[in-house]
Structure formats: C-alpha cells, structure tokens
Amino acid sequence: MLANTPAPPLLEVRDLCVSFTSRGQVIPIVENISFSIGDREILGLVGESGSGKSITAMALMGLIDAPGVHVTGSARFRGRDLLALPDRQLRALRGREVAMIFQDPMTAFTPVYTIGWQIDEQLRVHQRLSRRQARARTVELLGEMGVPDPANTANRYPHQLSGGLRQRAMIAMALSCNPSLLIADEPTTALDVTVQAQILELMRNLRTTYGSSVLLITHDMGVVAETCDSTLVLYSGRVAETGTTRDLFAHPQHPYTAALLASIPPMSGPRPDRLPAIPGGPPQPMERPVGCAFAPRCAHTHATCLPAPPPRFCTVGPGHTVACVLPAEGAPLPPRSGSSTSPVL
Amino acid sequence: MIMPLLRRLGQTVFVLFGISALVFTVFFATPGADPTARIAGRNAAPQTMEKVRKEYGFDRPLPVQYAIMMKKLFITRDLASYANRGELVVPEIMRAAPVTLSLVTGAAIIWVVLSIAMGVIAAAFKDSWIDRGLMILGLVGISIPVFWLGQVVNLITQNRYHDTWLFSWVPGLGYVPFSQSPSGWFLALVIPWCVLAVMFVGIYSRILRADLVAIMGEDFIRTARAKGLSPTRVLLRHGLRTALITFVSLFGMDFAQLVGGGALLTEVVFGLPGVGRLTYQALNSLDLPLIMATVMYSAVFVVLANALVDAAYLFLDPRVRDVG
Ligand SMILES: Nc1ncnc2c1ncn2[C@@H]1O[C@H](COP(=O)(O)OP(=O)(O)O)[C@@H](O)[C@H]1O
Numbered sequence: 001m002l003a004n005t006p007a008p009p010l011l012e013v014r015d016l017c018v019s020f021t022s023r024g025q026v027i028p029i030v031e032n033i034s035f036s037i038g039d040r041e042i043l044g045l046v047g048e049s050g051s052g053k054s055i056t057a058m059a060l061m062g063l064i065d066a067p068g069v070h071v072t073g074s075a076r077f078r079g080r081d082l083l084a085l086p087d088r089q090l091r092a093l094r095g096r097e098v099a100m101i102f103q104d105p106m107t108a109f110t111p112v113y114t115i116g117w118q119i120d121e122q123l124r125v126h127q128r129l130s131r132r133q134a135r136a137r138t139v140e141l142l143g144e145m146g147v148p149d150p151a152n153t154a155n156r157y158p159h160q161l162s163g164g165l166r167q168r169a170m171i172a173m174a175l176s177c178n179p180s181l182l183i184a185d186e187p188t189t190a191l192d193v194t195v196q197a198q199i200l201e202l203m204r205n206l207r208t209t210y211g212s213s214v215l216l217i218t219h220d221m222g223v224v225a226e227t228c229d230s231t232l233v234l235y236s237g238r239v240a241e242t243g244t245t246r247d248l249f250a251h252p253q254h255p256y257t258a259a260l261l262a263s264i265p266p267m268s269g270p271r272p273d274r275l276p277a278i279p280g281g282p283p284q285p286m287e288r289p290v291g292c293a294f295a296p297r298c299a300h301t302h303a304t305c306l307p308a309p310p311p312r313f314c315t316v317g318p319g320h321t322v323a324c325v326l327p328a329e330g331a332p333l334p335p336r337s338g339s340s341t342s343p344v345l
Numbered sequence: 346m347i348m349p350l351l352r353r354l355g356q357t358v359f360v361l362f363g364i365s366a367l368v369f370t371v372f373f374a375t376p377g378a379d380p381t382a383r384i385a386g387r388n389a390a391p392q393t394m395e396k397v398r399k400e401y402g403f404d405r406p407l408p409v410q411y412a413i414m415m416k417k418l419f420i421t422r423d424l425a426s427y428a429n430r431g432e433l434v435v436p437e438i439m440r441a442a443p444v445t446l447s448l449v450t451g452a453a454i455i456w457v458v459l460s461i462a463m464g465v466i467a468a469a470f471k472d473s474w475i476d477r478g479l480m481i482l483g484l485v486g487i488s489i490p491v492f493w494l495g496q497v498v499n500l501i502t503q504n505r506y507h508d509t510w511l512f513s514w515v516p517g518l519g520y521v522p523f524s525q526s527p528s529g530w531f532l533a534l535v536i537p538w539c540v541l542a543v544m545f546v547g548i549y550s551r552i553l554r555a556d557l558v559a560i561m562g563e564d565f566i567r568t569a570r571a572k573g574l575s576p577t578r579v580l581l582r583h584g585l586r587t588a589l590i591t592f593v594s595l596f597g598m599d600f601a602q603l604v605g606g607g608a609l610l611t612e613v614v615f616g617l618p619g620v621g622r623l624t625y626q627a628l629n630s631l632d633l634p635l636i637m638a639t640v641m642y643s644a645v646f647v648v649l650a651n652a653l654v655d656a657a658y659l660f661l662d663p664r665v666r667d668v669g
C-alpha cells in the first residue's frame with residue numbers, strides 16, 4: 001500500500017436511513033447516519049435503548065426483513081455497497097467478511113445443536129472443509145477465545161454453558177472465518193461485570209490477533225471509554241456527535257454527549273440502567289421533533305434549536321463533528337473538568 | 346440419557362397400575378351394582394351367575410378380584426365374553442389390533458409428510474396467497490367430519506363411479522391381512538388412510554406453520570441468518586428442527602389415542618374390524634368383559650406411546666435431557 005494515497009476505509013457508511021411504513025405512515029427510525037471504520041479500528045456506537053443502534057447494525061448486515069422497511073443510503077465495504085448487493089452475494093459476505101454477535105448469548109444459539117456443531121456449520125458454509133477439519137478449527141477457536149477444555153465444550157449444548165462462555169463461543173463463531181469487520185451489538189449487556197471486562201479485553205485483542213475492525217454497539221459510555229478508538233453518539237435515530245474517543249471524552253460538544261459522560265456508571269457495584277443526569281426519555285420515532293431531537297431534554301435549548309431541519313453538522317476539530325448549534329453560535333460547551341474516564345467512585 | 350429413561354419407565358409402570366385399578370373400580374367395584382349380573386349378561390340363568398361369581402371371585406375381597414381380573418386379562422388371557430357365548434376376549438383384541446395399527450400407521454405417515462410439507466411451505470411464503478391457500482385448505486380438512494367424508498368417498502368409489510377407470514381398482518369394504526396379500530392390504534387401506542389423515546393434515550399443518558412463524562422471529566434464527574446460511578437451510582435445519590419438538594409431542598398423543606380406539610368412526614365406515622369397531626360392538630351389546638379389555642388395552646397403548654414420545658423428546662430436545 002502506498003503511503004501517500006490514503007486507503008479508503010474498510011467500511012464507509014453514507015446517509016443511511018431506515019424507515020418503517022405502518023398503516024400508510026412512514027416512520028423514520030434512523031436518519032442520515034454516516035461514519036467510517038478503518039482497518040483495525042474499534043468504533044463505538046452509543047445511545048440509549050431505542051435510539052436505533054440495532055437497526056443500524058441489522059441494516060448493514062441486510063438482516064431487516066420486516067415488511068414495509070425502506071433502507072436508503074450506501075455502505076461501501078471494500079468497494080462494494082452492502083445495501084445494494086444482491087441477496088446471494090450479501091449472504092456470501094455475511095459470516096465470512098462481516099460477522100455479527102448479539103446482545104443475549106442465552107437465546108442466540110439454536111438450542112437443539114451443540115456449540116461445536118453450530119461453529120462447524122458456519123465454517124463449512126464458507127470454506128471447503130471436511131467435518132474433521134472444521135471441528136479441529138472450532139476447537140482451536142474456542143481455545144483462543146479462552147474457553148476452558150474446548151474439545152469437550154464444543155460437544156455441549158448452549159443451555160449447558162454459562163452466559164460468559166456462551167458469549168465467548170458466539171465470538172468464536174463470529175470470528176471463525178476471519179471476518180475483517182465484526183459488528184457486536186451490546187455483547188456485554190447481558191453479562192455480569194467481571195465477565196464483561198473479560199469479553200471487552202477479548203474484543204480489544206481482536207485487532208492484533210485477527211486484524212479485525214469492530215463496530216461496538218453499546219449504551220454504556222464506560223464500555224466505550226475502555227474499548228473504542230472513535231465514538232459515534234446516536235440520539236433518537238440521528239447522529240449527535242462523532243469523533244475520536246479521546247477528543248469526545250475530553251471535550252464533548254453536544255449537551256447529550258456531555259450528559260452521557262456525566263452519568264458513566266461505576267465500573268463496579270450495581271449499574272443504574274436509567275441515566276440519572278438526563279430527565280425524561282428519548283422521543284419515540286413517531287414523535288421525534290422536527291428540529292433538534294434532544295431539545296426537549298436539553299438545558300441549553302433556545303429558539304434556533306427548534307425549527308426544522310435539525311442542526312447541521314459542525315466540525316469542531318479533526319474528525320470531530322457535532323450536530324448542535326452551540327459551537328456555531330460561539331457558545332461551545334466547556335471542556336470536561338475531570339476528564340478522566342476511569343471509574344468514578 | 347439412561348437415567349431419565351429408566352425413571353420414565355418406572356413412572357410408566359406406576360401409571361399403568363393406576364389406570365388398571367381405576368378401570369377395575371369403575372366397572373366392578375361400583376356400589377349398588379352386582380358385577381356378576383353385569384358380566385353374565387341380562388337374564389342369565391342362576392347357574393351361569395354362580396359360575397361367573399366363582400370364576401371372577403366376586404365373593405372374595407376387592408384386591409383379590411382385581412388380581413384375578415388382571416390375571417385373566419394379561420396372564421391366562423382367558424377372559425371370556427358371556428354376551429357373545431364364551432368368545433375369548435383377549436385373542437379377539439389381538440386379532441383387531443393389527444387392523445387398527447395398519448390403519449393408523451399408514452394415515453400417520455400421510456399426515457406427517459403432508460403436514461410438514463404444507464406447514465413449511467406456508468411458513469416460507471408467509472402472508473402470500475400460497476400461505477393463505479394452504480391454511481384455508483387445512484381449515485377445510487379440520488372441518489370435514491370423518492364419517493361424512495368416509496361415506497361420501499364410499500359412495501363415489503364403491504357405487505357411483507366404481508365402474509369408471511378411475512376407481513375400478515377399489516376393492517370392496519373390509520380388511521385384507523398383510524400376510525395374506527400385501528397388495529390387497531394396501532388397496533384395502535389406502536382410501537381409509539387418506540380419509541383418516543385429512544383432519545390431522547389440517548391440524549398439524551396449521552400448528553406447524555404457526556410454530557415456525559413464531560420460531561423464525563427468535564434470536565437464534567437471526568444468528569443463523571447472520572452466519573450467511575441460505576434461507577432454506579435456516580428454515581429447515583434451524584427452524585423446522587426446533588419446531589419438531591412440539592410436533593412430535595402432539596403426534597405421540599394423537600397416534601396413541603387413535604391406536605387405542607380413536608379411529609372408531611373410520612373403522613366403522615370402512616368396515617375394518619379394528620379395535621375401535623370392537624369397542625363399538627362391545628358397547629352396543631353391553632359386553633362388559635370386552636369393554637373392560639378394550640379400555641385397558643387402549644390405556645396401555647396411550648401410556649406406552651406417551652413413554653415413547655418422552656423418549657423421542659429426550660432425543661430431540663437436549664434441554665430436557667439434563668432436567669430429566
Ligand atoms: N419492526 C419494527 N417496526 C417498527 N419499529 C421498529 C421495529 N423495530 C424497531 N423499531 C423501532 O426502532 C427504534 C430503534 O430500535 P433499536 O435499533 O432496536 O434500538 P437500540 O438497539 O438502539 O436499542 C425503536 O424505537 C423501535 O421502536
């Protein structure tokens with residue numbers, strides 16, 4: 001690769017919109033999302049539940065098949081548009097080039113087959129391997145994911161494993177064909193804190209061991225701080241702010257990002273699942289304001305926030321953009337005082 | 346895997362004992378009715394009454410009566426029908442059983458194959474006209490009474506159009522043992538099979554379709570799709586395989602109750618001398634030993650089939666294996 005021609009990013013998403021049609025009414029779920037992921041980069045996609053994170057991931061994988069769904073925009077992955085690929089080609093890519101793991105490892109495996117069978121299956125769909133070769137690779141993968149006694153664990157059924165082990169098996173399955181991009185939808189939400197830390201560690205190491213990039217979806221800023229190179233904050237289906245994790249954490253420019261950061265739960269002890277610092281909840285897609293979606297909950301709301309269209313993106317630093325009127329109006333938020341992202345106890 | 350099976354076997358024996366005791370109580374230990382008179386039949390001679398009383402031990406305590414009855418049913422098998430001039434009851438059932446078994450097994454094969462095909466196709470084309478068409482067809486199948494269908498089919502194939510090329514192969518009503526002529530056996534049964542299967546095809550295809558549609562919304566199906574599997578593989582290897590758990594448990598119950606006499610109407614309509622028809626005749630002539638024997642026989646069958654289903658369950662659903 002030549003040093004002076006910037007290589008295109010691994011995945012470049014432009015203006016991704018997803019809408020559902022229900023009873024003749026078009027409901028936009030996700031609006032104009034753009035981001036890119038470079039080689040070996042971990043991008044965090046953060047937002048409260050209902051903000052459209054899963055829908056975004058599913059749209060990229062071509063997994064939304066509800067009737068009345070409309071997906072527009074482009075998602076160029078290695079020069080091919082994932083959103084425009086014919087089914088068959090997308091299927092060949094799914095699981096091999098782009099893999100996905102899901103929030104709840106309890107229900108993500110088919111209950112009637114062993115873990116090993118299910119990993120073998122994925123290997124054999126994408127690669128010409130004999131049963132024996134596939135199983136050998138499966139056992140090797142499980143071992144690499146830190147599953148104890150991988151040969152025997154491969155012969156166990158999903159319900160016989162703990163949540164942490166199941167998520168490791170899930171990651172092993174996702175990585176079985178060496179995908180260049182791993183989409184992880186809240187991979188640690190259903191796990192307890194110690195297991196969560198182990199899984200995040202595993203994900204951080206993927207870049208070096210597997211050379212994979214990761215799109216890490218979470219609602220937990222603490223997870224982002226520990227894991228991600230860059231961060232994209234989603235609010236009610238729209239991008240609120242995006243930038244490198246360091247910039248964004250040191251100097252959040254969107255009041256929503258700032259509020260999220262103020263409410264990072266402690267890394268140990270019980271985690272509150274509501275955000276204590278922001279009163280109210282995000283609007284339902286149908287009731288989304290025409291202007292800034294965060295305006296009803298924002299302490300800085302004023303007249304320019306309310307009319308359509310929503311605030312345009314404002315670049316506040318290299319790769320750091322924010323959908324808020326404050327920086328443009330010359331009144332940016334002050335940098336965070338204690339910009340440490342470590343446990344606040 | 347072995348322990349749950351053994352435990353299940355123990356339960357089965359216990360349940361069989363419970364049922365036999367219950368049936369015995371209902372027939373012979375109901376207060377105010379003399380079982381002797383019931384067995385001997387209406388207006389029996391005093392000598393016959395005396396003979397029956399001795400033979401069945403009705404002058405002895407209840408547990409002894411129970412033991413004698415079970416011995417006559419299962420060990421010496423010499424329980425005789427007085428209403429039917431001393432005909433031995435157990436061999437009569439043993440002659441009827443293969444007929445019923447042939448009828449029900451053939452129908453079961455048809456209904457399993459057809460309902461799986463219909464259910465899977467309907468689920469694969471959910472909400473399309475194919476789906477709607479198949480499900481309406483299923484509903485029609487469920488709504489047609491089997492005796493009516495049987496009569497109509499008989500009318501067409503035996504009388505009205507019997508001499509056309511289409512139905513000239515249809516033999517007269519009745520049963521041909523397999524050992525006597527396999528092709529005769531097949532021809533005699535193929536129409537009853539289809540008629541008996543119709544309702545079950547309707548029920549099972551609708552249940553399977555609903556089950557599959559629900560399962561296709563599960564997380565593990567999303568995982569299977571994310572792995573890059575083809576839609577067919579996702580539907581069959583992941584969806585259908587999981588749906589079979591419910592399917593098999595339903596199947597076991599229906600199969601058991603049919604073999605235990607539930608195919609009565611089909612047997613009567615097609616003149617098949619099976620267990621259902623035997624029960625029907627026994628009830629008509631108030632032949633108590635025969636009723637007792639058929640009831641016991643069907644109870645045994647239902648319980649055994651149930652145990653078999655549970656074994657299949659252990660095989661199909663790994664989650665049950667551990668709980669056992
Ligand atoms: N099939 C659907 N039909 C209509 N709305 C949906 C559907 N699936 C999800 N949504 C809506 O999309 C929004 C985003 O959902 P989701 O992506 O699951 O959020 P997140 O993963 O961020 O918690 C939610 O408000 C939800 O109500």
Ligand SMILES: [Mg+2]
Pocket residue numbers: 053054055185186
């Ligand atoms: Mg989600």
